[in-house]
Amino acid sequence: MKLATWxxxxxxxxxxxxxxxxxxxxxxxxxxxxxxxxxxxxPKAELEAAGYASVFCGQKTYxxxxxxxxxxxxxxxxxxxIRGLEDEQKRLLCASVAGVRVVCAYFxxxxxxxxxxxxxxxxxxxxxLSWLASELERHPELVLxxxxxxxxxxxxxxxxxxxxxxxxxxxxxxxxxxxxxxxxLVDAFRLFPQPEKSYSWWDYRMMAFRRNRGLRIDHVLLSGxxxxxxxxxxxxxxxRKREQPSDHTPVIVTLDR
DNA sequence: ATGGCAATGTTTCATTGA
Numbered sequence: 001m002k003l004a005t006w007x008x009x010x011x012x013x014x015x016x017x018x019x020x021x022x023x024x025x026x027x028x029x030x031x032x033x034x035x036x037x038x039x040x041x042x043p044k045a046e047l048e049a050a051g052y053a054s055v056f057c058g059q060k061t062y063x064x065x066x067x068x069x070x071x072x073x074x075x076x077x078x079x080x081x082i083r084g085l086e087d088e089q090k091r092l093l094c095a096s097v098a099g100v101r102v103v104c105a106y107f108x109x110x111x112x113x114x115x116x117x118x119x120x121x122x123x124x125x126x127x128x129l130s131w132l133a134s135e136l137e138r139h140p141e142l143v144l145x146x147x148x149x150x151x152x153x154x155x156x157x158x159x160x161x162x163x164x165x166x167x168x169x170x171x172x173x174x175x176x177x178x179x180x181x182x183x184x185l186v187d188a189f190r191l192f193p194q195p196e197k198s199y200s201w202w203d204y205r206m207m208a209f210r211r212n213r214g215l216r217i218d219h220v221l222l223s224g225x226x227x228x229x230x231x232x233x234x235x236x237x238x239x240r241k242r243e244q245p246s247d248h249t250p251v252i253v254t255l256d257r
Numbered sequence: 258a259t260g261g262c263a264a265t266g267t268t269t270c271a272t273t274g275a
Contacts, residue, residue, distance in 0.1 A: 061265050204262035
């Protein structure tokens with residue numbers, strides 16, 4: 001079983017990329033973030049024609065998440081948002097696939113550490129943490145895939161000195177990433193040897209991709225039982241090399257089942 | 258110290274992202 005996550009930065013623009021990528025990478029599950037589409041505009045039929053069922057939860061201009069699966073989804077297993085959190089923003093979606101609870105998340109960006117958006121980011125993650133604690137009891141086989149907007153360690157940052165204390169790397173954010181791990185979740189990417197300077201996002205400006213000035217902020221966290229059957233986790237840089245790419249690139253995880 | 262790129266809608270600029 002293969003699962004992937006990809007912040008597409010507008011599914012309207014990136015649908016051809018997604019379809020082509022799925023053709024080359026026929027994963028069982030693909031979680032998307034920043035679809036930036038209201039549900040009435042979601043390209044359900046086009047994805048179905050490519051062999052994928054979808055559930056989605058979107059809004060105009062910002063945010064929006066979706067889960068694509070090769071197997072049909074059971075509607076009653078689908079859940080939107082974090083239970084117990086009042087939130088207008090469409091950032092979280094869950095579904096069950098082959099007994100695995102799949103959580104697709106688009107964490108808030110936070111803008112700057114002195115902004116209201118940063119306060120919201122921390123509050124959102126705190127709500128996620130307490131919700132996940134109970135969710136893990138209900139679903140021991142759980143995977144949290146998405147754009148976390150957190151680079152967990154300095155090795156996930158191209159220039160740690162320049163980023164020191166900034167949003168995406170600040171200590172309160174990193175502490176929350178560790179709190180996710182303390183729930184028993186493991187960072188699938190770090191279960192395996194990886195190339196030095198592996199990142200999942202590069203700024204569009206300053207030729208950042210070509211210079212590999214990036215951050216690793218897209219992650220797959222696995223619950224304990226799934227960590228034990230995980231056999232690979234890779235970042236696929238190819239889509240970032242295309243014309244008109246998303247600034248993020250997919251992360252793919254393989255489970256032995 | 259600043260902006261640099263891309264997408265969106267309110268569009269011919271402002272806002273947001275990361």
